Amino acid sequence: MTSPLAQLQTKEAPDWCPGCGDFGILMGVKKAISALDRPIHExxxxxxxxxxxxxxHYVNTYGFEGIHGRSLPVAEAIHLANHSLNVVAVGGDGDGYGIGMAHFMHAMRRNFNFTYIVHNNQVYGLTKGQYSPTTEVGMKTSSSPHGAIETPVNPLKLALASDGISFIARGFAGDIKHLHEIILAAxxxxxxxxxxxxxxxxxxNKLNTYDFFKSRVYKLQEDAAYDKTNKQLAWERADEWDKRIATGIFYQAKEPMYEEKVLALREKPLVQHDISNIDITPLYKEFM
Ligand SMILES: Cc1ncc(C[n+]2csc(CCOP(=O)(O)OP(=O)(O)O)c2C)c(N)n1
Ligand code: SF4
Structure with a gap:
């Protein structure tokens, strides 16, 4: 009998650089999916x-590779067509906090019921290391040879400032156990x-290394006094960086979801609606 994790293995071998944090995220995602106890085709x-x-490419579920910065609108379309699925959007910090920033802001306020995982490596990895929206000031890259001068985006603070969002978390690719727990909760x-x-x-990125993070990260949920329903507290923790960096669930609340507000979706997923008695011939005629 194949283990749930082995079932999620594809034939393709990852071609990431040895030691890349993406391996940790891949394992975190696979462990979360196998712990979810749902058929993998969902x-x-x-x-x-x-x-x-x-x-x-490396997880044996359904998948769709969209275009740069557009993982969220594609995920939204899939989710709205069948919101009984477990939809997971993934992308880099350039993808989500740069070119795809507008989609990020709107997905948060709409509160679609799916998960968005951002591989935040603070550079454009695939295109060979240019600075990204989350690059630290002063970091030298091929596109900032004298050091980056722009104030970096703080994605957690952006999310906290966004009314409507209901779950905000941060994980570390070097702590797979904790990361998988966070992804599962998401x-x-x-x-x-x-x-x-x-x-x-x-x-x-020779600045934000495993050692850089290992000497700074701590877990919010190990502090019994931390209240994840308190946005003000979350904001203070999201502001930390130089000396210590919080991981875990910063904020979680119950907010009305997009699909609860649309009558047809509230009843059942769009794909389950009976359309056998709907005649779309007039629509065809209009556009022919
Ligand atoms: C519309 C468009 N603009 C630019 C590119 C070139 N491009 C491909 S990946 C990428 C950035 C990758 O950085 P990031 O999103 O942070 O992901 P990473 O590779 O670091 O995981 C860019 C600029 C593209 N493919 N399409
Ligand atoms: S370039 Fe960076 S992000 Fe891309 S695979 Fe290599 S280590 Fe990972």
């Missing part, structure tokens, strides 16, 4: 373009779930 992983965008959560993952790019 999960669909949608990616953008980037090193991160290859993740769904998949089980009812509403849009952001999981920003600290993902070392061992080839192009």
């Amino acid at each position: 999960t669909c992983i949608v990616s953008g373009i980037g090193c991160s965008g290859k993740l769904n 998949m089980k959560h009812e509403g849009f779930a952001l999981v920003d993952v600290l993902q070392p790019c061992v080839t192009f």
Whole structure:
């Protein structure tokens, strides 16, 4: 009998650089899907373009590789067609917080019920290490030879400022056990779930390395006083970086989901509606 994890294995071998944080995220995603206890054909992983965008090549679920910055709208379409699926959108920080930023903002306020995992390596990995929206000030890259001068995006603070979102978390690719727990919680959560993952790019980011993170990360949920329903507390923790970096679930709440507000979707997924008695001939005629 094949183990649930082995069933998620595809024939394709990852071509990421040895030691890349994407391996940790891949394992975290696979472990979460196998712990979800749902048939694997009920999960669909949608990616953008980037090193991160290859993740769904390596997981034996349904998958769709879209175009750069567009993993969210594609995931939204799949989710709205059949919201009984476990939809997971993935992408890099360039993909989601750069070119795809507008989609990110709108997905949060709409509170679609699916998971969004961002491989945040603070550079453009696939295109050979240019600075990205989350690159630290001063970091030298091929496109910032004198050091990056732009204030980086703080994705968690953006999410916290976004009314409507109901789950905001951060994981570390170097702590697979914790990461898989966070991803599992995100998949089980009812509403849009952001999981920003600290993902070392061992080839192009020589600043935010495994050692950089290992000396700083701590788990929010180990502090009994931390209240994940308190946005103000979450904001304070999201502001930390230089000395210590929080991981875990920053914020979780119950908010109305998009599909609860649409009558046809509230009843059942769109794909389950009977359309046998609907005549679309007049529509054809209009456009012919
Ligand atoms: C519309 C468009 N613009 C630019 C590119 C080139 N491109 C491909 S991947 C990428 C950035 C990759 O960085 P990121 O999204 O952070 O993902 P990573 O490779 O680091 O995982 C860019 C600029 C593209 N494929 N399509
Ligand atoms: S370039 Fe960076 S992000 Fe891409 S596979 Fe290599 S280590 Fe990973």
